[in-house]
Amino acid sequence: MSARPRTDFLARVRDRWPDPVPDWVIALAEACTARTQPVVGRQIGYSASAISATLANTYGGDLDAIAEKVRGAFLGREVDCPRKGRMRRDVCMAWQAKPFAQTSSDRVAMFHACRSGCPHSRLKGE
Incomplete structure (x- = not known):
């Protein structure tokens, strides 16, 4: 039995997104193809369905959040975290998404740092 052929997500993106296709969408398509x-x-x-909808340019959620995660994970975008120093943007956003937990002093400090005026925080009014 032969392996299933890989989907060319970049071709799909070029059919669904207007020119110029954003750099992060191209990076996402290339990652999905690989x-x-x-x-x-x-x-x-x-989820895979959120990725599919993003590639099809039909995602109804926060595209800016996906863009920032893709730029961090696949395009190497970094930020200067006031608490931890340089980190990829997707890692920064993952820290912001964590709920409060007293599992470690670092976790508590990061929770507060992400909610205390950090210039990279996407959190509103927390």
Whole structure:
């Protein structure tokens, strides 16, 4: 039995997105072609269906959040975290998404740092 041919997600993106296609959408499509949508989705914290809808330009959620995660995970975008120093943007966003937990002093400090005026925080009014 032969292996299933890989989907060319870049071709799909070029059919669905207006020119010029954003750099992060191209990076997302290339990552999905090299791996799979579920693997890429898990890597950046989204479902395969959210990745599919993003590539099809039909995602109804926060595209800016997906863009920032893709730029961090696949395009190497970094930020200067006031608490931890340089980190990829997707890692920064993962820290912001964690709920409060007293599991470690670092976790508590990061929770507060992400909610205390950090310039990279996407949290509103928490």
